[in-house]
Amino acid sequence: MCCSGFLKIMMFIFNGAIFLAGAAILGIGIWVKVDSDSLLGILESVENAPSGLAELAYVSYLLIGVGAVLLIIGFLGCCGAMRESRCMLLAFFSIVLIIFLIEVAGAVLLFVFDDVAKPLLESLENEVRKDIQQNYGDNEGVTSLWNTTMEQFKCCGYRNYTDFEGSPFLNDHDVFPTTCCNATFSGNVCNEQNAHISMIDGCFDKLVQLIEDNAVVVAAVALGIAALEIAAMVVSMILYNNIGNKA
Numbered sequence: 001m002c003c004s005g006f007l008k009i010m011m012f013i014f015n016g017a018i019f020l021a022g023a024a025i026l027g028i029g030i031w032v033k034v035d036s037d038s039l040l041g042i043l044e045s046v047e048n049a050p051s052g053l054a055e056l057a058y059v060s061y062l063l064i065g066v067g068a069v070l071l072i073i074g075f076l077g078c079c080g081a082m083r084e085s086r087c088m089l090l091a092f093f094s095i096v097l098i099i100f101l102i103e104v105a106g107a108v109l110l111f112v113f114d115d116v117a118k119p120l121l122e123s124l125e126n127e128v129r130k131d132i133q134q135n136y137g138d139n140e141g142v143t144s145l146w147n148t149t150m151e152q153f154k155c156c157g158y159r160n161y162t163d164f165e166g167s168p169f170l171n172d173h174d175v176f177p178t179t180c181c182n183a184t185f186s187g188n189v190c191n192e193q194n195a196h197i198s199m200i201d202g203c204f205d206k207l208v209q210l211i212e213d214n215a216v217v218v219a220a221v222a223l224g225i226a227a228l229e230i231a232a233m234v235v236s237m238i239l240y241n242n243i244g245n246k247a
Contacts (some may be wrong), residue, residue, distance in 0.1 A: 007239045008081045015077035022070025029063030088128035089240045128158040139167025156180035156200035
């Protein structure tokens with residue numbers, strides 16, 4: 001009886017942690033999806049983009065899916081332990097095992113980011129530059145998307161201000177976007193000289209930095225959740241067997 005009570009408490013602790021982790025991941029996924037109208041939205045809007053780019057653009061759906069499933073299994077584990085339901089505990093174990101394998105695969109992909117995602121983004125450079133030079137200042141959707149992205153991430157173009165050379169915006173106004181110049185030039189026009197002196201980082205570098213900075217954190221969180229899931233699976237099987245023996 002004492003052992004069974006201890007196992008239930010452990011299930012509540014492990015699954016409570018999994019539930020909270022799921023809520024956090026779900027929140028991050030929703031934030032990434034909302035934010036995709038800026039930086040990732042640009043990648044989706046480029047014509048002739050590499051097919052593998054969708055894997056980056058749809059990362060928000062993966063986070064939302066994983067977060068939602070973690071919420072479900074956290075609730076399922078707690079409920080199964082409280083009701084001493086062998087069926088619920090077995091379902092919990094099966095789902096957690098599948099999620100665990102997916103998380104391990106995802107962590108491996110994050111660690112090899114430089115070998116997969118970065119070359120993919122680099123291969124996109126010509127298409128993005130072409131899109132800017134043809135549409136920025138002429139196409140309202142493309143112009144608004146770039147303006148939002150550059151303002152939010154404090155970046156300029158894909159690589160730098162030269163990406164806007166030949167664009168309708170530069171041809172019509174003879175200036176570069178204001179985000180391509182430092183704040184010290186805020187009172188002046190952002191001409192070629194000021195943009196060259198400022199040399200604001202391109203949005204490509206900002207995106208790579210953003211992903212690399214968060215890749216280690218996400219991978220560490222995933223491995224921490226995986227450890228909790230292993231412990232929860234072990235406890236659930238012990239509790240499953242104990243309930244079966246009492247029956």
